[in-house]
Amino acid sequence: xxxxxxxxxxxxxxxxxxxxxxxxxxxxxxxxxxxxxxxxxxxxxxxxxxxxxxxxxxxxxxxxxxxxxxxxxxxxxxxxxxxxxxxxxxxxxxxxxxxxxxxxxxxxxxxxxxxxxxxxxxxxxxxxxxxxxxxxxxxxxxxxxxxxxxxxxxxxxxxxxxxxxxxxxxxxxxxxxxxxxxxxxxxxxxxxxxxxxxxxxxxxxxxxxxxxxxxxxxxxxxxxxxxxxxxxxxxxxxxxxxxxxxxxxxxxxxxxxxxxxxxxxxxxxxxxxxxxxxxxxxxxxxxxxxxxxxxxxxxxxxxxxxxxxxxxxxxxxxxxxxxxxxxxxxxxxxxxxxxxxxxxxxxxxxxxxxxxxxxxxxxxxxxxxxxxxxxxxxxxxxxxxxxxxxxxxxxxxxxxxxxxxxxxxxxxxxxxxxxxxxxxxxxxxxxxxxxxxxxxxxxxxxxxxxxxxxxxxxxxxxxxxxxxxxxxxxxxxxxxxxxxxxxxxxxxxxxxxxxxxxxxxxxxxxxxxxxxxxxxxxxxxxxxxxxxxxxxxxxxxxxxxxxxxxxxxxxxxxxxxxxxxxxxxxxxxxxxxxxxxxxxxxxxxxxxxxxxxxxxxxxxxxxxxxxxxxxxxxxxxxxxxxxxxxxxxxxxxxxxxxxxxxxxxxxxxxxxxxxxxxxxxxxxxxxxxxxxxxxxxxxxxxxxxxxxxxxxxx
Ligand code: SF4
Ligand code: SF4
Numbered sequence: 001x002x003x004x005x006x007x008x009x010x011x012x013x014x015x016x017x018x019x020x021x022x023x024x025x026x027x028x029x030x031x032x033x034x035x036x037x038x039x040x041x042x043x044x045x046x047x048x049x050x051x052x053x054x055x056x057x058x059x060x061x062x063x064x065x066x067x068x069x070x071x072x073x074x075x076x077x078x079x080x081x082x083x084x085x086x087x088x089x090x091x092x093x094x095x096x097x098x099x100x101x102x103x104x105x106x107x108x109x110x111x112x113x114x115x116x117x118x119x120x121x122x123x124x125x126x127x128x129x130x131x132x133x134x135x136x137x138x139x140x141x142x143x144x145x146x147x148x149x150x151x152x153x154x155x156x157x158x159x160x161x162x163x164x165x166x167x168x169x170x171x172x173x174x175x176x177x178x179x180x181x182x183x184x185x186x187x188x189x190x191x192x193x194x195x196x197x198x199x200x201x202x203x204x205x206x207x208x209x210x211x212x213x214x215x216x217x218x219x220x221x222x223x224x225x226x227x228x229x230x231x232x233x234x235x236x237x238x239x240x241x242x243x244x245x246x247x248x249x250x251x252x253x254x255x256x257x258x259x260x261x262x263x264x265x266x267x268x269x270x271x272x273x274x275x276x277x278x279x280x281x282x283x284x285x286x287x288x289x290x291x292x293x294x295x296x297x298x299x300x301x302x303x304x305x306x307x308x309x310x311x312x313x314x315x316x317x318x319x320x321x322x323x324x325x326x327x328x329x330x331x332x333x334x335x336x337x338x339x340x341x342x343x344x345x346x347x348x349x350x351x352x353x354x355x356x357x358x359x360x361x362x363x364x365x366x367x368x369x370x371x372x373x374x375x376x377x378x379x380x381x382x383x384x385x386x387x388x389x390x391x392x393x394x395x396x397x398x399x400x401x402x403x404x405x406x407x408x409x410x411x412x413x414x415x416x417x418x419x420x421x422x423x424x425x426x427x428x429x430x431x432x433x434x435x436x437x438x439x440x441x442x443x444x445x446x447x448x449x450x451x452x453x454x455x456x457x458x459x460x461x462x463x464x465x466x467x468x469x470x471x472x473x474x475x476x477x478x479x480x481x482x483x484x485x486x487x488x489x490x491x492x493x494x495x496x497x498x499x500x501x502x503x504x505x506x507x508x509x510x511x512x513x514x515x516x517x518x519x520x521x522x523x524x525x526x527x528x529x530x531x532x533x534x535x536x537x538x539x540x541x542x543x544x545x546x547x548x549x550x551x552x553x554x555x556x557x558x559x560x561x562x563x564x565x566x567x568x569x570x571x572x573x574x575x576x577x578x579x580x581x582x583x584x585x586x587x588x589x590x591x592x593x594x595x596x597x598x599x600x601x602x603x604x605x606x607x608x609x610x611x612x613x614x615x616x617x618x619x620x621x622x623x624x625x626x627x628x629x630x631x632x633x634x635x636x637x638x639x640x641x642x643x644x645x646x647x648x649x650x651x652x653x654x655x656x657x658x659x660x661x662x663x664x665x666x667x668x669x670x671x672x673x674x675x676x677x678x679x680x681x682x683x684x685x686x687x688x689x690x691x692x693x694x695x696x697x698x
Contacts, residue, residue: 027155031318034261057309073211077273087117103197110134111202133221151314199225203236216265239308254370258315316365321631338365342378360635361510362601383512395434396511399637409444436642449479463493471542547602573611584698585619596666600673634679658683
């Protein structure tokens with residue numbers, strides 16, 4: 001994939017194929033559910049798992065002698081070790097081994113590292129046949145496609161599709177039924193396993209202390225491929241090497257839980273050396289090829305080096321809202337999905353990473369990643385580089401200027417509100433700025449939050465001191481919301497100030513304007529500095545504002561101020577949680593039943609909506625969390641943009657959530673995010689309110 005236009009037309013084509021999107025979505029939804037269930041069932045402490053695994057990967061990356069030690073040990077075990085700088089060196093080596101062994105067939109286990117260097121095609125060009133032995137990988141190979149997903153290469157294929165492919169390509173004559181397909185494929189593969197002279201695998205982990213390679217598979221093919229042929233060739237990325245065995249269990253568990261919701265992958269094989277079989281020592285060889293292919297360069301890059309910590313579990317794909325609709329053939333180059341964006345940009349070049357436009361900056365990939373890799377910020381960097389190369393899209397420029405536009409609209413309200421609703425101006429906005437006219441836009445208030453609170457008594461400060469951070473919505477659109485929050489804080493004994501903060505700057509991150517985002521972060525941190533040093537907390541009704549303070553600001557403006565701001569920032573309901581019992585809460589509406597609650601993406605990793613739902617329940621509502629496990633599709637301003645990569649994709653993502661809301665029987669919905677409420681309301685017709693608007697506080 002190269003151009004933006006091509007990307008748009010490919011998204012359009014996928015959106016028109018309801019069968020494809022349904023298969024893709026169901027597959028990802030099942031994976032999300034498996035992970036969720038496994039975490040619950042096995043009592044996994046996700047936070048701890050992330051911390052420990054990250055520590056292992058970071059310490060491995062910092063150890064400059066690790067690869068050398070691993071290679072030395074592998075050689076000591078009798079392996080032939082090659083440190084390959086490029087894919088071509090790998091291909092040359094494998095070809096040489098195959099010619100010497102007089103082998104024209106190579107059997108393989110699924111490996112993204114070999115995909116990265118186009119292993120199969122390169123060797124096939126040289127007259128060697130590569131046969132994939134992982135079922136999903138074999139299916140995509142037979143279908144002449146690339147894997148659509150890191151872990152589930154054929155996630156987009158139904159049982160019927162698979163039966164059709166194996167019958168057409170292998171003449172198996174099987175029914176479209178799981179068992180029949182498996183039996184048929186097994187019968188096809190068995191003689192190949194037994195006759196092949198060369199087996200190629202990747203390596204999930206390399207262990208330097210013993211020169212061992214860990215191979216994880218669920219189908220047992222990894223064991224056959226690595227042991228039945230006389231020659232076993234491992235192609236492993238240099239970033240997969242760790243120092244010692246005690247670092248392995250955490251990574252294996254983290255991989256299995258995140259990839260497929262298993263406590264452990266079915267077959268975890270440790271290959272250290274090839275001892276002669278039954279006294280035969282002839283021809284039993286092990287080759288370990290350690291691939292660089294741009295990794296050393298990536299390791300030196302402060303923005304992209306985190307990508308090297310990836311353990312290829314695929315969890316970021318399972319949770320990514322837009323990937324879950326369009327799949328990895330559109331949302332990917334060779335490496336698909338969220339982590340595929342920085343990986344592609346670094347290994348294959350920025351021009352191949354145009355699919356970064358499909359990232360809506362929901363942040364969920366970081367939240368789910370077992371290594372806590374900051375994928376969204378790496379993607380923001382890719383977007384910045386793409387913008388520098390090709391220029392900014394007009395719609396992205398428009399929405400990245402949201403604060404200026406909000407200020408103008410507020411100053412000119414109510415005229416601006418009238419203008420934003422006329423057919424002609426919406427038509428012009430769509431044509432000129434790419435703002436989809438089907439999307440309703442929020443109204444602007446002439447009075448800003450500060451004006452609304454003028455003359456009101458501050459809290460006595462007995463409970464503490466707070467900086468209230470309204471961001472755009474609670475300042476320019478609905479200052480009553482911000483005022484309600486400030487009044488509650490004051491009634492609880494907090495002294496509340498509203499210094500002259502800018503917006504959070506999230507759209508700058510979303511649209512690759514990192515320099516502008518950094519300037520906003522630096523400005524806000526400068527304003528916050530004296531307050532933070534005096535012990536103030538920062539509180540916001542907008543989860544995105546807190547998300548920015550706790551995450552992106554630390555990357556955009558690293559230092560003491562951003563660390564302090566991250567540690568002292570809270571969403572409104574999280575902050576008042578301990579004092580909630582002191583409030584007399586009553587409902588403002590008779591909902592006649594449940595309130596459906598939606599958790600905004602940026603709040604998932606912060607509070608998961610726990611305190612906001614408790615607030616509603618305390619007021620007497622019966623709250624039911626309605627969710628698909630991913631984004632509602634709106635994603636800030638993404639769903640306001642016109643066309644396939646905007647409104648159309650946004651509504652396609654939201655469709656399943658809309659269905660769940662309609663089926664929930666809720667007549668009222670609640671969410672803390674202003675943009676999510678627009679999306680849910682437009683997709684369902686259900687009235688959606690901020691929790692503060694549903695409760696009278698006495
Ligand atoms: S931030 Fe969200 S949309 Fe972007 S890649 Fe990650 S999961 Fe996908
Ligand atoms: S980036 Fe994280 S979640 Fe995505 S595949 Fe790698 S380890 Fe898994």
